[in-house]
Amino acid sequence: MRHHSILRAVTKFFLPYILLFALYTQFHGDYGPGGGFQAGVIFAAAIILYGLIFTPKLARRVVPYRAVYIFMALGILLYAGVGIATILLGGNYLDYNALNHHHPVHGQHLGILLVELGVGITVAAVVICIYYAFADRLES
Amino acid sequence: MIAEHPVIQVLIPLLGAPLCVLAARGVFAYWVALACSLASLFVATRLLTSVMATGPIVYELGGWAAPWGIEYRIGPLNSFVLLLVALLGALVMLAAKKSVDSEIPRERRHFFYAAMMLCQTGLLGITITGDAFNVFVFLEIAALSSYILIAMGHQRRALYASYQYLIMGTIGSTFILISIGLLYQMTGTLNMADLAARLPAVGDTRTVLISFAFFMVGVSLKMALFPLHMWLPNAYTYAPSAVSAFLAATATKVAVYVMIRFLFSIYGPAFAFEKIDVSQILGALALVGIVLMSAAAIFQTNVKRLLAYSSVAQIGYIVLGISFANVNGLTGGIVHLFNHGLMKGGLFLTVAAVVYRVGSSDLNAFRGLGRSMPITMFLFVLGGLGMIGVPLTVGFISKWYLILAAIETGHWLAVALVLLSSLLAVIYVWRVVEFAYFQPRDRSSDPVGEAPLSMLVPTAILVLATIVFGVSTEWTVGVARAAAVFLLGGHS
Numbered sequence: 280m281r282h283h284s285i286l287r288a289v290t291k292f293f294l295p296y297i298l299l300f301a302l303y304t305q306f307h308g309d310y311g312p313g314g315g316f317q318a319g320v321i322f323a324a325a326i327i328l329y330g331l332i333f334t335p336k337l338a339r340r341v342v343p344y345r346a347v348y349i350f351m352a353l354g355i356l357l358y359a360g361v362g363i364a365t366i367l368l369g370g371n372y373l374d375y376n377a378l379n380h381h382h383p384v385h386g387q388h389l390g391i392l393l394v395e396l397g398v399g400i401t402v403a404a405v406v407i408c409i410y411y412a413f414a415d416r417l418e419s
Numbered sequence: 420m421i422a423e424h425p426v427i428q429v430l431i432p433l434l435g436a437p438l439c440v441l442a443a444r445g446v447f448a449y450w451v452a453l454a455c456s457l458a459s460l461f462v463a464t465r466l467l468t469s470v471m472a473t474g475p476i477v478y479e480l481g482g483w484a485a486p487w488g489i490e491y492r493i494g495p496l497n498s499f500v501l502l503l504v505a506l507l508g509a510l511v512m513l514a515a516k517k518s519v520d521s522e523i524p525r526e527r528r529h530f531f532y533a534a535m536m537l538c539q540t541g542l543l544g545i546t547i548t549g550d551a552f553n554v555f556v557f558l559e560i561a562a563l564s565s566y567i568l569i570a571m572g573h574q575r576r577a578l579y580a581s582y583q584y585l586i587m588g589t590i591g592s593t594f595i596l597i598s599i600g601l602l603y604q605m606t607g608t609l610n611m612a613d614l615a616a617r618l619p620a621v622g623d624t625r626t627v628l629i630s631f632a633f634f635m636v637g638v639s640l641k642m643a644l645f646p647l648h649m650w651l652p653n654a655y656t657y658a659p660s661a662v663s664a665f666l667a668a669t670a671t672k673v674a675v676y677v678m679i680r681f682l683f684s685i686y687g688p689a690f691a692f693e694k695i696d697v698s699q700i701l702g703a704l705a706l707v708g709i710v711l712m713s714a715a716a717i718f719q720t721n722v723k724r725l726l727a728y729s730s731v732a733q734i735g736y737i738v739l740g741i742s743f744a745n746v747n748g749l750t751g752g753i754v755h756l757f758n759h760g761l762m763k764g765g766l767f768l769t770v771a772a773v774v775y776r777v778g779s780s781d782l783n784a785f786r787g788l789g790r791s792m793p794i795t796m797f798l799f800v801l802g803g804l805g806m807i808g809v810p811l812t813v814g815f816i817s818k819w820y821l822i823l824a825a826i827e828t829g830h831w832l833a834v835a836l837v838l839l840s841s842l843l844a845v846i847y848v849w850r851v852v853e854f855a856y857f858q859p860r861d862r863s864s865d866p867v868g869e870a871p872l873s874m875l876v877p878t879a880i881l882v883l884a885t886i887v888f889g890v891s892t893e894w895t896v897g898v899a900r901a902a903a904v905f906l907l908g909g910h911s
């Protein structure tokens with residue numbers, strides 16, 4: 280890919296917008312189409328594009344394996360952690376109303392936002408991890 | 420706190436999995452997994468005692484009431500299965516450390532324990548939930564993690580075995596999903612109790628019939644009912660030994676539980692056994708499976724594969740009990756579900772100990788082990804007696820109830836075939852005994868010592884449990900009978 284200057288330039292130009300769009304899809308999921316799963320895949324797509332154009336080795340410098348594993352686990356922990364928090368606050372598991380006793384609707388907002396963030400983090404990490412697993416096989 | 424126990428039961432291993440990944444290298448992942456398994460066993464015990472004392476427990480996830488939200492509903496049957504899964508999870512995990520250290524490369528161990536935790540999450544979740552679609556979700560969690568676990572076997576053929584299981588398992592879960600989808604189409608609900616209430620009104624439609632057909636084929640694939648068992652022998656043979664022990668004792672049993680639950684508390688006995696009469700085909704397949712697979716076990720040269728074929732035969736016993744659809748038959752089936760879990764878990768753990776010391780589960784590797792690993796082999800013989808169904812072992816209790824039910828319903832052929840298969844079991848257990856006690860060890864091979872205590876103790880607990888519950892049957896049979904009565908009358 281070293282000689283494809285146009286691809287390299289366009290990729291560099293696009294990457295921040297793809298990542299930004301991922302975050303938009305993530306946090307605007309309450310109001311429009313979107314949510315954690317889609318956002319995670321879009322975020323991972325940016326990293327995968329970077330890997331395709333600038334070699335997987337460089338992509339692994341940006342997001343190393345270790346980080347992928349940590350985020351994979353953190354996402355689930357965030358999701359389950361919200362559930363535990365609702366139990367500790369006196370509700371059932373994942374009963375977001377318990378997050379804000381004065382304004383249950385705000386509690387629902389906060390709960391779904393955090394849970395979707397957990398989904399987004401884990402999905403992004405897993406999709407990147409799958410890409411690395413395939414890319415490693417091709418390299419070796 | 421008991422009110423939150425249902426969700427905590429599933430949450431403990433679910434949290435354990437990411438913690439194992441975070442723990443990364445080192446032994447920390449093992450201790451996380453062990454702690455989670457033990458905590459999960461504690462919760463399962465409390466749930467069972469609470470259900471037996473005060474009746475079913477219902478838990479609404481997210482605070483959404485039943486037909487709309489997902490509910491966990493724990494009755495006598497699934498608290499019994501929960502205990503089996505949690506007990507085997509804890510005991511296998513206690514025994515697993517040395518075996519896993521020798522079979523799994525260091526850089527993959529924390530992933531191995533994470534997958535073990537996810538597999539427990541899936542199996543516990545399938546068992547605990549009262550929502551049909553939730554069953555499918557947990558089914559996939561359990562299945563995907565077991566493909567990973569099997570693929571981690573140290574021979575390359577483990578990959579092929581895992582792939583074979585992946586194909587068959589995916590067909591199985593897809594069929595179950597199609598069936599649930601068709602049920603949803605007809606009733607507009609996914610909650611099991613709600614489904615049971617709404618299905619009779621549309622029970623005559625072809626959609627419901629087809630959903631039943633898809634479900635039966637899908638779940639039969641999952642529980643390896645003969646002739647849909649082709650994935651099982653390879654999977655159990657090439658998986659890491661600790662995984663073989665855990666999956667053989669729990670995975671197919673949980674699938675059997677799903678069948679019981681759908682047959683009796685969703686479709687209902689009136690639909691499944693009177694309108695369609697599924698008992699004919701289930702009973703026939705079970706009997707053919709019992710005899711053919713016990714016979715196939717005799718010809719195996721690998722002890723893990725021998726035990727795997729015997730597992731398929733034992734699934735036949737459980738299904739035979741269910742096919743009678745009366746209290747004694749169902750009691751026998753359910754109690755055998757538990758008892759066989761104990762026996763097979765114990766037997767596979769003794770094989771894990773042999774693999775740890777000798778490095779192979781080939782029959783030839785068992786030569787002379789009666790002398791060099793006396794305790795391990797003694798435990799194997801005790802477990803083997805259970806497989807045969809010798810009085811004072813749990814195997815006898817299950818067969819007793821099965822034969823009672825067969826006589827009650829006048830199935831004399833079934834009585835004869837169950838007795839015949841016990842004789843076949845004598846032969847396949849004897850083959851191992853012969854190699855272990857009556858054949859000398861090769862002089863050229865290295866001397867082997869007794870298995871380490873960390874493996875012997877959990878194995879001994881399981882094997883001794885098969886004797887204890889064989890002598891004092893009140894508890895196991897009591898819970899199983901309560902479950903059977905609940906399924907046949909109390910519900911629907």
